[in-house]
Amino acid sequence: MALGERDEQLLYERVRQLKAEVQLVGVVSNSAGAQVGLVTTEALGDAPQKSRSSAARQQLAVALSDLGTQLKLTGKPAEARARYLEALEYNDKYPDAYYNLGVLVGEAGQLEQATEYYTQALACMPCYAEAHCNLGVIWKQRGDLQEARRHYEQALLFKPNFDLVKRNLSIVLSDVGTQVKQQGDGKAAVQLYKQSLIYDPFHADAYYNLGVVYAERKRFDRAEYCYRMALHFHPSMITALHNLGIVYKVLGNLEKAAECYLECLKHAPGFVQAINDLGMLYTMMGRHQDAIVLFERAIQLSPQYAVAYNNLGVVLRDEGKIREALLCYDKCIDLAKGTPDEFAAYHNKLLAANYDIERTWDQIQALHLDWGRRFCAHTGMLSQWANLKDKDRRLTIGYVSPDFFYHSVSYFSHNVLLNHDHTCFKVVCFSNVHRADEKTARFKELADEWHDILGKPAGEVCELVQQVGVDILVDLTGHTSGNRLDVFARKPAPVQVTWIGYPNTTGLPSVDYRFTDSVADPVDRTPAEHYSERLVRLDPCFLCYNPDTPAFYEARAHPKGPDCARLQKEKEYGLPTSPAVSPPPCTHSGFITAGTFNSISKITPRVAAAWSQILHQVPEMRILLKSKPLACPRVRADMLALFTVHGVAAERLHFVGLIANHNAHLSAYNELDIALDCWPYNGTATSCEGLYMGVPLVTLRGPHHCHNVGASLNTVLGYSELIASSEAEYVEIAVALAKDKTRLARYRSELRPRLLASPLANGASYVRNVEDLYRKMWESYCDGVQFVQPCGDGTKAALKCAPSSSVRSQPSEPSKAEEAETEGTVPSTADIHLPAVTATQNDEGAGKRCE
Numbered sequence: 001m002a003l004g005e006r007d008e009q010l011l012y013e014r015v016r017q018l019k020a021e022v023q024l025v026g027v028v029s030n031s032a033g034a035q036v037g038l039v040t041t042e043a044l045g046d047a048p049q050k051s052r053s054s055a056a057r058q059q060l061a062v063a064l065s066d067l068g069t070q071l072k073l074t075g076k077p078a079e080a081r082a083r084y085l086e087a088l089e090y091n092d093k094y095p096d097a098y099y100n101l102g103v104l105v106g107e108a109g110q111l112e113q114a115t116e117y118y119t120q121a122l123a124c125m126p127c128y129a130e131a132h133c134n135l136g137v138i139w140k141q142r143g144d145l146q147e148a149r150r151h152y153e154q155a156l157l158f159k160p161n162f163d164l165v166k167r168n169l170s171i172v173l174s175d176v177g178t179q180v181k182q183q184g185d186g187k188a189a190v191q192l193y194k195q196s197l198i199y200d201p202f203h204a205d206a207y208y209n210l211g212v213v214y215a216e217r218k219r220f221d222r223a224e225y226c227y228r229m230a231l232h233f234h235p236s237m238i239t240a241l242h243n244l245g246i247v248y249k250v251l252g253n254l255e256k257a258a259e260c261y262l263e264c265l266k267h268a269p270g271f272v273q274a275i276n277d278l279g280m281l282y283t284m285m286g287r288h289q290d291a292i293v294l295f296e297r298a299i300q301l302s303p304q305y306a307v308a309y310n311n312l313g314v315v316l317r318d319e320g321k322i323r324e325a326l327l328c329y330d331k332c333i334d335l336a337k338g339t340p341d342e343f344a345a346y347h348n349k350l351l352a353a354n355y356d357i358e359r360t361w362d363q364i365q366a367l368h369l370d371w372g373r374r375f376c377a378h379t380g381m382l383s384q385w386a387n388l389k390d391k392d393r394r395l396t397i398g399y400v401s402p403d404f405f406y407h408s409v410s411y412f413s414h415n416v417l418l419n420h421d422h423t424c425f426k427v428v429c430f431s432n433v434h435r436a437d438e439k440t441a442r443f444k445e446l447a448d449e450w451h452d453i454l455g456k457p458a459g460e461v462c463e464l465v466q467q468v469g470v471d472i473l474v475d476l477t478g479h480t481s482g483n484r485l486d487v488f489a490r491k492p493a494p495v496q497v498t499w500i501g502y503p504n505t506t507g508l509p510s511v512d513y514r515f516t517d518s519v520a521d522p523v524d525r526t527p528a529e530h531y532s533e534r535l536v537r538l539d540p541c542f543l544c545y546n547p548d549t550p551a552f553y554e555a556r557a558h559p560k561g562p563d564c565a566r567l568q569k570e571k572e573y574g575l576p577t578s579p580a581v582s583p584p585p586c587t588h589s590g591f592i593t594a595g596t597f598n599s600i601s602k603i604t605p606r607v608a609a610a611w612s613q614i615l616h617q618v619p620e621m622r623i624l625l626k627s628k629p630l631a632c633p634r635v636r637a638d639m640l641a642l643f644t645v646h647g648v649a650a651e652r653l654h655f656v657g658l659i660a661n662h663n664a665h666l667s668a669y670n671e672l673d674i675a676l677d678c679w680p681y682n683g684t685a686t687s688c689e690g691l692y693m694g695v696p697l698v699t700l701r702g703p704h705h706c707h708n709v710g711a712s713l714n715t716v717l718g719y720s721e722l723i724a725s726s727e728a729e730y731v732e733i734a735v736a737l738a739k740d741k742t743r744l745a746r747y748r749s750e751l752r753p754r755l756l757a758s759p760l761a762n763g764a765s766y767v768r769n770v771e772d773l774y775r776k777m778w779e780s781y782c783d784g785v786q787f788v789q790p791c792g793d794g795t796k797a798a799l800k801c802a803p804s805s806s807v808r809s810q811p812s813e814p815s816k817a818e819e820a821e822t823e824g825t826v827p828s829t830a831d832i833h834l835p836a837v838t839a840t841q842n843d844e845g846a847g848k849r850c851e
Contacts, residue, residue: 061091065100077104095124099131111138129159136168145176170200174209186213204234211240215247216455218436223247238268242277249281250435257281272298276308283315286631286657291315306335310345317352318629319638320601325352343486346371347479354504354706355681357604361704365505365530368479372489372507372532379458381491381510387471389782395774397425398470398493400453401501402432402482404443406662408685409501413476414439414546415763416770417446418560425771428468430461432482439548446560453484462492471495472774475511478502495777498533500543503681503706505531512786513777515770517542519712520705530704536773536789540759541716543709544766545688547666549578555756556763579667581694581752584744586673592738594674595624595654597665597686600639602678606727611676612646613731618738622652624671631657669693673744674737682709691717691755694748698722698737700730716760717751 068083081104087097098121106114115138121131132155139148152169155162177192190213196206211226227244230237245260261278264271279294292315298308313328329352332345350371353364399417403409420427429447432454433440444450449468453461461484465473473493477483478501488496491510498506499515506514514533520542521535528535546552586592594614596603603625615621623643629635636655643653659665666689669675675690677683677699687697687710699710701723711723722737724730737743755761773787780787 057090058094061087061094061097063087064090065094065097068097068104069100072100072104077108080104093124095121095128095131098124099128099134102131102134106134106138111141114138127158129155129162129165132158133162133165133168136165136172140168140172140175145172145179148172149176166199167203170196170203170206173199174203174206177206178209181209181213186217189213202233204230204232204237204240207233208237208240208243211243211247215243218454220247220251224251236267238264238271238274241267242271242274245274245277245281249277249284252435254281254285258285270301272302272305272308275301276305276311279308279315280311283311283318284628286628288315288319288629288632289634290632304335306332306339306341306345309335310341310348313345313348313352317348317355318599318601319635320355320603322352322355322601323358326356343375346375347483347485350479350504350507351502355601355604357606357680361530368505368507369532370507372505372509375485375507376489376509379486379489381489382462383491385494386466387469387494391775391779391782394423395425395471395778396428396469397774398428398430398465398468398473399476400430400432400473400484400487401476402434402454402484403476403501404429404431404433405435405437405440409476410439410443411546411548411685411688412500412543414443414548415544415761416767417443418546418558419763419767420446421767421771422448425774428470430465430484432484434482442560453487458484458486458490461487462490465492471778472497474499475506476501478504478506495781497536497777503684503709504704505533507532515542515773516705517712519715520708522708525703526705534786534788536777536787538766538769538773541712543684543688543712543760544763545692545755545760546763547689547692549666551578551580551752552756552761555753556761558763578663579670579693581748582670584673584741584748585671586741586744590620592618592621592673593624593671594621594676594734594738595626595672596676596678596683597626597668597690598678598683600625600627600629600635602681602683603639603642604678604680605642607678608642609646610727610731612643612648614676614734614738615643615648615652616646617731617735621738622654623676624654624656626656626659626668628658630655665689666693669695674698674734676734677710680704680707682706684709687713688755688760691751694751696722696737696744696747696751698724698730698734700724700727713760717754717758 064083064087068080068087070080071077071083072080081101084097084101084104087094091097098117102114102117102121105117115135118131118135118138121128122135125131132151136148136151136155139145139151149169149172152165152172155165156169159165173192173196177189177196180192181189190210193206193210193213196203197210200206207226207230211223211230214220214226215223224244224247227240227247230240231244234240241260241264245257245264248254248257248260258278258281261274261281264274265278268274275294275298279291279298282288282291282294292312295308295312295315298305299312302308309328310332313325313332316322316328317325326349329345329349333342333349336342336345350368353359353367356364397420399413401409401413403413417427417429426448427446428449428451429443430451430453431440431443433452434454451464451468453464456464465487470493472495473488475483475485475488475496475498477485478498479485480501483501485506485508488498488506489508489510495513496511497513497515498511509532511533513536514531515538516535517539518537521537523537526535546556594611611623615623625639630639639655640650640653644650656668659668669690670693672690672695675683675687675695675697677687677697679700680702682699687699690697691713696719697710697714699714699722700707701711702708714720714722722733724733759765777787
């Protein structure tokens with residue numbers, strides 16, 4: 001006979017005995033009562049009999065309840081319920097019978113009835129901790145976390161060491177924390193997650209949720225700790241592995257980030273977000289072929305996953321495969337209609353169009369203008385502002401950028417912030433920076449106000465701009481990574497300007513002006529209809545370069561001086577110091593080295609053909625190319641093929657991948673004798689770096705802005721002899737320069753001093769010019785007209801402003817997308833943390849009262 005059957009028989013026998021006893025006691029009691037008609041002193045002798053009867057009934061109720069539990073355990077729920085109900089017939093105040101009935105019907109999904117039974121159990125015994133526990137489970141299942149919390153706390157009041165309740169309360173507190181976090185109260189959420197861990201220090205989900213909050217607050221050190229603790233207690237938690245990878249990526253530890261993503265994919269090979277993010281990471285590391293394999297795998301697993309198409313487009317664009325990249329962006333746009341991913345893919349498409357040698361400039365501009373009109377129609381534009389129309393008051397200038405850190409754009413925005421007249425202009429920075437560094441801290445010192453807008457919806461940022469009272473809002477990004485054109489489209493400031501970060505129009509009717517110069521955008525050759533903004537020319541050059549090195553501040557003394565924090569860090573870590581200009585490498589190498597450190601996406605087949613002609617005419621020349629994708633062997637082979645098709649031997653080309661340290665990157669220019677500019681998309685930061693390091697720039701003038709940046713730089717430095725007007729002249733200039741080592745040595749010795757003495761580095765003069773134009777823009781706004789620079793005869797014209805659209809509507813907010821390269825907006829799940837988890841709760845699970 002099985003043990004369960006024997007226990008059942010013994011309980012049945014016990015019940016029979018107790019029933020017999022109850023019946024016997026009842027008969028004796030009834031007989032005594034019949035013999036006594038009135039209450040007499042003798043009748044008091046019946047009290048012990050009544051006590052015996054009550055005790056017997058209670059014992060029988062206990063036995064019946066235990067029998068019910070045994071029947072439940074042996075798979076006879078109907079019989080078990082009958083026994084529990086029978087127990088209550090003998091003792092309707094027996095809490096265990098109510099409790100066990102609650103467990104029985106609760107397991108059958110009858111939560112309403114289970115609640116009634118547990119409530120009755122508590123009416124019989126208010127300190128019944130197990131009943132409170134299971135009521136907490138039911139309220140949790142119903143979604144009433146506060147009522148669940150109340151019952152768990154009551155259970156612990158009566159039974160402080162009830163471990164199961166502690167674990168369940170820990171889960172509920174974590175879930176309440178997630179609720180309040182979603183309502184926007186991150187501070188309260190942190191306290192609830194911490195309280196959750198007091199009750200269960202091993203609760204992985206609470207550590208994970210706490211990590212999410214810290215990551216969103218940019219407390220990445222704490223986020224890392226919390227994710228690691230979550231993984232300590234739950235090693236296969238893929239969300240924690242994924243988010244820890246994101247944190248390591250933000251902290252710049254790409255190797256550890258890759259380890260996390262790979263471990264995540266061991267546990268969940270089909271986790272497309274992790275596949276995508278690992279692909280992005282490999283893109284950042286220059287492992288392009290590995291990245292492409294991952295993006296294609298993500299698409300194969302989830303053909304509707306729009307983000308993977310966009311990120312694949314970024315990789316292809318960075319390799320110069322523009323047509324293939326544009327197809328990927330279009331696919332993302334089709335799949336992501338009405339989502340932030342569509343917004344980001346359009347930015348990438350417009351950026352890539354600037355590289356597209358198969359489109360006319362009219363077509364490229366039409367793409368920008370069409371997008372801008374449609375996007376502004378989608379967002380709506382403000383037409384009224386509270387700003388006081390006083391022409392002479394102190395103006396508030398707002399700068400919006402994701403690049404207030406060691407980024408190529410920062411070397412041009414630095415002089416602007418460094419030289420503003422704060423008595424006449426209040427400088428406010430709206431930072432969309434993902435990973436702050438020493439330069440971010442430096443920029444904060446230069447601003448009157450600093451606002452972090454990373455991750456904030458466009459509507460909220462617009463309200464902030466208006467609260468601050470910004471008069472002129474300046475975009476420093478255009479369609480590159482991290483832009484906030486979703487804010488500019490709504491026109492939160494009465495005057496809006498775009499500048500520096502993008503070599504083309506934003507396309508937005510809401511942006512009033514674009515800074516350029518007369519060489520980059522010649523007045524007589526730049527159709528006004530190509531731009532949504534009115535062009536304002538910052539002659540002699542629209543750029544002002546600050547390499548942020550001691551040599552710069554020696555030539556351009558300023559109270560703020562060099563970035564001492566960075567210099568000290570370089571010294572402590574033994575990093576290369578700010579490099580001096582060395583003699584031309586041809587003086588000791590025996591050959592001429594020409595090349596570029598531009599993105600290889602700018603090296604079109606026509607550029608490669610021209611450079612091949614130069615190599616054929618200068619046998620002692622080699623080409624040096626430095627670009628992040630060149631770390632990939634397959635990319636190197638593709639680039640080599642662009643030259644070998646023209647009969648150039650492989651040994652005449654040398655490839656270098658990413659050099660992470662900025663000073664080491666600058667030092668690499670000492671390996672170049674000549675910098676060869678690309679077209680139709682010229683270099684900007686790389687050209688200035690090369691000039692600062694004494695490397696002359698051979699460039700080709702073209703029909704539009706991004707084709708003329710090199711010409712603008714050479715013009716302001718007085719090197720018009722290095723500017724070609726045709727590809728044939730470009731080759732001729734480069735060949736002649738390569739054959740004149742004396743001239744190369746002269747350029748080497750004079751370029752840095754000339755640059756530092758020129759308007760290209762004169763931040764004080766440059767910013768006075770900018771401020772003068774800001775003031776004129778503001779005066780025109782006060783007069784209800786748009787500022788137009790003086791015409792050829794020196795007169796100033798003014799046009800009435802076109803009527804603005806009605807006050808903006810409030811659509812769903814496009815959100816920030818993650819970057820995978822210096823240029824390029826990549827919508828990714830990176831830096832978008834997964835929602836806080838809600839854990840499955842432990843139920844009591846047994847029909848018997850817990851002891």
